[in-house]
Amino acid sequence: MNETVRLEQLFDAFATLADTLVAGYDVLDLLQLLVENCHDLLDVDSAGILLENAAGRLEVVASTSEANTLVEMMQLDADAGPCLECFHTRAIVSVPDIDVDSFRWPNFCATALAQGIHSVYAIPLRLRETTIGTLNLMRNERGELNQRDIRAAQALADVATIGILQERAIRDASTLRDQLQHALSSRIIIEQAKGVVAETANVSIEAAFALIREHARSNQTALRLVAQQLVTRDLRF
Amino acid sequence: MSNDSFQVAAEALTHSAGKISELARPFVRFLPVSGASVSTFGSFLGAETISATDARAGRVDELQFDLGEGPCWDAVLNRRPVLEPDLSAGSSASWPAFLKAIQHEDIGAIFAFPLLFGPLEIGAVDLYSVAPVSLSLEQQRQTLALTAIVSRILLRHAIFDDDAPGETTTFSRRVIHQATGMVLAQLGTTAEDAHLIIRARAFAESRSMLDVAQDIIERRIRFTALPDSAEGNS
Numbered sequence: 478m479n480e481t482v483r484l485e486q487l488f489d490a491f492a493t494l495a496d497t498l499v500a501g502y503d504v505l506d507l508l509q510l511l512v513e514n515c516h517d518l519l520d521v522d523s524a525g526i527l528l529e530n531a532a533g534r535l536e537v538v539a540s541t542s543e544a545n546t547l548v549e550m551m552q553l554d555a556d557a558g559p560c561l562e563c564f565h566t567r568a569i570v571s572v573p574d575i576d577v578d579s580f581r582w583p584n585f586c587a588t589a590l591a592q593g594i595h596s597v598y599a600i601p602l603r604l605r606e607t608t609i610g611t612l613n614l615m616r617n618e619r620g621e622l623n624q625r626d627i628r629a630a631q632a633l634a635d636v637a638t639i640g641i642l643q644e645r646a647i648r649d650a651s652t653l654r655d656q657l658q659h660a661l662s663s664r665i666i667i668e669q670a671k672g673v674v675a676e677t678a679n680v681s682i683e684a685a686f687a688l689i690r691e692h693a694r695s696n697q698t699a700l701r702l703v704a705q706q707l708v709t710r711d712l713r714f
Numbered sequence: 715m716s717n718d719s720f721q722v723a724a725e726a727l728t729h730s731a732g733k734i735s736e737l738a739r740p741f742v743r744f745l746p747v748s749g750a751s752v753s754t755f756g757s758f759l760g761a762e763t764i765s766a767t768d769a770r771a772g773r774v775d776e777l778q779f780d781l782g783e784g785p786c787w788d789a790v791l792n793r794r795p796v797l798e799p800d801l802s803a804g805s806s807a808s809w810p811a812f813l814k815a816i817q818h819e820d821i822g823a824i825f826a827f828p829l830l831f832g833p834l835e836i837g838a839v840d841l842y843s844v845a846p847v848s849l850s851l852e853q854q855r856q857t858l859a860l861t862a863i864v865s866r867i868l869l870r871h872a873i874f875d876d877d878a879p880g881e882t883t884t885f886s887r888r889v890i891h892q893a894t895g896m897v898l899a900q901l902g903t904t905a906e907d908a909h910l911i912i913r914a915r916a917f918a919e920s921r922s923m924l925d926v927a928q929d930i931i932e933r934r935i936r937f938t939a940l941p942d943s944a945e946g947n948s
Binding site for chain 1: 887888889891892893894895896897898899900902905931
């Protein structure tokens, strides 16, 4: 990618993230935008975000591909894998060759390799003492992610984290944990909506999510609201 | 009969979830009948009288189980109410053994409403009156509304007594939610009912909900909307 074009796209990504952080925004939409930015701008094949739920465990809240296989792999990662280590150590965890580390996290590594993923990067979503989750970048190639992309990913993650924590400061009636749990709970309705569209449009679960996201974006509506209307059948496509 | 007594009956049912032995009573509160019974049978749950307002209502149920014929069987088979407002006038129904068995029970009218939940057969509500009596269209409609509540209560009761553990991983929940979406679109129900139907299917087949959900997503299982019970034109 041409360096000037890339820089411009990165600026655009920050501008869009910043635009999203208006009053009353939906955390889920912000995180979905973040993973898509990472996928479009960085040398990675897929990206996902895990947040800590009310029970203190990491849970997938957004991903570039909504294929169940990818989500399952990230969830294994959350139980024993680089993203859990990243969350606990609050530092970037790089796994440039999953084969080499497969003895550490056998379940996660086997599932990742089965999908052709060979290297992983986990970046903490943190601001000072508070860590709320991790951003995971996955590549089909072996090797370290280049420094430029790491810095860009960390910067994007920081903006999103600050956005989330600041939003909490604004409406401090709800605790951070409530708010993150709310984003995770929104997943229920989004998963149901994916099923509805998979059935009515006769497409895969993954394609169904793409349709829902497209609709939300072109109508500038929160994903959660579109999903809600699909589940109650007030919206059909 | 006024709408108020129907409302009271519906309220009573909705709040009786814990005591299924009381499920029959609300029907006699708003309908011009002498007794009622609620029973489970069919392809899904075992044959059992769950609730009866009096001994005669219980016997009417038992007789139908023993003989394998009667209004409650027809109601479920045809997925619509069976209405016999005047047994003395000669019944159009074909239950010779059942009619013979109840001839000394002093029953003038008998009605059976199927208990269904989506594609599942739960059982039936039997209603009898000592004197011949007709149910108005409004009363039939209200009875159908109550049977829908009863079906849900019985289904929940059967399933949640047998709560399968170990199905609460984050990933399996996700797949189950997706399957719930597909089923609600297939059947035109709410998400809550679709979830219950998946759960019931897993229960009936002694499988995990995740297994059933995977089959739904991969389109190996498909639920088909069945016609609702016909209202008042039996």
